[in-house]
Amino acid sequence: MSTAVDVVRRSGEFFAFCLDTLRGLGRRPVQVREFVQQAWFISSVSILPAALVSIPFGAVIALQLGSLVRQLGAQSFTGAASVLAVVREAGPIVTALVIAGAGGSAICADLGARKIREELDAMQVLGIDPIHRLVVPRVLASMLVAVLLNGLVSVVGVSGGYAFNVLLQGGTPGAYLASFQALGQLPDLVVGEVKALLFGAAAALVASYKGMTAKGGPKGVGDAVNQSVVITFMLLFALNFLVTAVYFQVVPQKGS
């Protein structure tokens, strides 16, 4: 019973925290320096893992489809399937994993350490709102990096699929490229970027909230990071499902 109340209270606090952050977005002065530093930091920890995860992702799709489409005689559509899978699903998911796992955990650990060292208290006493000074730039940076990362994952993923299909499976380069438009369409990319934007915001908000409410010494920070990653994963997959469901209702699909 008390745990149920606890969950409700935590969720309420988290939403209040999100609203505070939203309000902080409009406050002057805009923390440009912190934003640039954070954007640089988050991209430096997430670009390489994102690229390395998306190459096998594209290849796996090509591998899965390869024998099947050959039996059906639809080899010329491998490219179409690859674009569909990577741009619509794999891109946002890989972005979510990397942003939550690499960017979110770093944000949470950083803010958690500041919290238990009383740095955040000191900042408040010095008359500076940590949400405005620290959280808002991190959320914005995480959103920007997520959007860019999604682009990167899409390009690298499709290239990986192309290389695998053409070099290893003997597919025709022209057919792969020509079928890009067969199933996929531009709104797929747009919705992918929208998802990435939401994922970036959600991951940074959860990580910041968890970090800023860490307590109980260094172990508390460890727990906060752990919880933040788990919660973010669950939240991002749920969000992904919701956005996809809405997208299919709103935007007419090809071939339907």
Place this chain on the structure above:
Amino acid sequence: MGVEVAVRGLTKSFNGQPVWSDVSLTLPAGEISVLLGPSGTGKSVFLKTLVGLLRPDRGSILIEGLDLPRLSERALYEVRKLFGVLFQDGALFGSMTIYDNVAFPLREHTRKTEAEIRAVVTEKLDMVGLIGAERKLPGEISGGMRKRAGLARALVLDPQIILFDEPDSGLDPVRTAYLNQLIIDLNQRTEATFLIVTHDINTARTVPDNIGLIYHGHLAMFGPREMLLSSTEPVVRQFLNAQRIGPIGMAEEKDAEELAAEAQSGAELPPLPPIPLQLPPSDGRPRRAERPPGQWCREHGVTPPPGSFADGAGASPRAREPEPAGGPAGTGGGAR
């Protein structure tokens, strides 16, 4: 000139567990007050409540006519500019150098040029004796230095109220003596209102103008230094003289049985030790809030314990030879 802080009926609890209740006290403007109490009695919680980091359940904190617990978040940030707080470990920003840490409040709140900032920061760092360590990161310096850097940062906006959270914890006796002297000198120079939270009785006996004691969830006593040091109230007496006999036990307070056993065994309280002289500012000029030794006792008809205010038998403490900066924290009457 400092600002008066009036606390009325303040009560705080965590998850239904009361920390302390109905605390009322007034920190007189420009004076140094010490808040004492056994470990775990919520002294730090009191300090955090005072700056609005924690909201009390009930009660008010009045500063310049504003009631802190009822202020909006934004108004609170404005009032906090009156405060300077020294946190236990200095609470420096780990990613910035000492110089940037001290400059941080100036860069955030003022439109000073870098040259002006440099002048202020250098002055404050000089005050706490940290010239030469500006380029170091907080992780690269000792605990005592971190504390002094934290103090420099707390002072940089010229606060009217300065709060110290255990300034002497984890410091060796010599560094504690230097820090106590620094506190006295700062009060002389800035005339701000000081509140020191500590459980070091040597600090409590020699530094402040006023002493408060939190015990068993309430404020046992708050008043002038001489009042508490000459008090025969069991809790105050036990704590200020670091004795085992009395109501405070190892875990928390002793229960009735233990107290009865103690009374039966005929354990007698040792006589009150002499009241030491208050630490004078290092340049010999008196502080504005300073009162002559023994004044309170005379005015209230209390006979101080024999040997009190010794060190020149009745003469003014000023008559003593000038102390080297930071020397005399442990002197003046032999505390224990």
